[in-house]
Amino acid sequence: MKEQYQPKEKFVERIKLLMNGEDERKFWEIIRTSTRDSIRCNTLKISPEDLKKRLEETGWKIIQPFKDYPEIMIIENKFFQGELGKSKEHLLGYYYVQEISSMLPIIALSPKAGETLLDLCASPGSKTTQASAMMNNSGIIMANDNELGRIRILNANLERFGVTNTIVTKMDGVFLCSKLKKKTNFKFDKILVDAPCSGEGTLRKSPKTLLQWNINFIKNLSHIQKRLVAEAIKILKVNGEMIYSTCTLAPEENEGIIQFLIENFDVEIQEIKLPLKSRCGICEWEGKKHAEEVKRACRIYPQDNDTDGFFLCKLKKLSEKGCADIEEKKEGRNKYPRKEDLEEEKC
């Protein structure tokens, strides 16, 4: 790691709190290395067997690490940066260059053909395209992001992947959800909130993240994340499932958000079966206790699987409790995240 990207003292302290001695040593060791190259086969266009065969014929060395997910492939060759995106197969949309940990939210959400899915923070589209392939281009995917530049990238990736079942919207995520709630009866079977985050899990490919890192940034992000999940859960069907995920290790952005959902809505945290090693969600951070069920959330540490760091949690909505509209809130019949957020900020 270059000198200018040395971690701040506070960050080092927090990692020490999250991991024990040997783990911590392995963490610092691995984040100084690059992640392995991995791709995901686009099963809308080609089978994993055919793609593997084609790429091997051009000299690629490929491992399919998970028997149940043959579309996930690790490339053993050492390519220059950006080289994976130059092959004919990539240009034709036969695969997506995607880090393995970022494939986990859709594996956990497991969208089925015919379902309705909201991908609230969708750009650049790795997870949207993964979902579309699992849904075989049926049902509905509403893929949202809030910035035109990011939407362009999202649209380009959806085109390249041959995705036909999406509606792409450019709106603030909170506003989109509240508008759908107020003006329509539209509710989703599944929702993915892959929230904007401080990116502590992606240090291996973006060590510059260490420069931007500061605790206020994390606290601000956690406010945004709470608002996003609070609005998203309202447009999830009862018995519908939501994945909340980030590529950060900061508990305020992870378990803190899950705890907030548990306190304000009728949700159940579900067990997730992942094809790689994960750690339990943590039940206490800086003196704040989380519910026992937060343990069912999954932390992916870079040193465990030679991936990026990641967090994901699957929630099932049990009832409409907490999802009342604005009028009810004004009458004090519902808690709203802002109040709790502000209290937390004071602490």
Add this chain to the structure above:
Amino acid sequence: MLEILDNTKKKKIIEQISYLGIEKIPYLLLKTGRETIRAYSGSLVRQDVSFLSTLLTIEGIGLYFGKETDDGVRLSIDALQLLKPQITKNRVFLTKEQEEKWFKGENIELNEEQSQEYKDMQGFVCVFSSDKNQDILGTGKVSNNKKLISNFLPKERRVRTT
């Protein structure tokens, strides 16, 4: 502007791409802008799409299918891939060397043998690789007395040379 094409308009589009042998488009077709056609396969019905388009800032529905031009409908590479099993006419197969040029965005000069083989073709064609995979490489247009295939591969699908 978002217009959902009714059956009559959809039939017209199918007629305009019959040069490829296509007879069916199993998608809802929409027009966004004056020329752009998109194909949607999701389970929203016509009325839902109309309603949502008035409510939300929609930046895309389904897949970019093609463009209406003075020479007919020019299909996108992804639309061609979706409809591959139906494409039986106006097929042009490139050699390995031509394919490399194609991915750089260059127009393709046909050799004598190809000019002869494709002498009856005109207008838009579907460009294939000639290897065993027969990948669809996009839409081209026959011009210059059947000696040249103009390349319509979009920039973002070309090999970056720098």
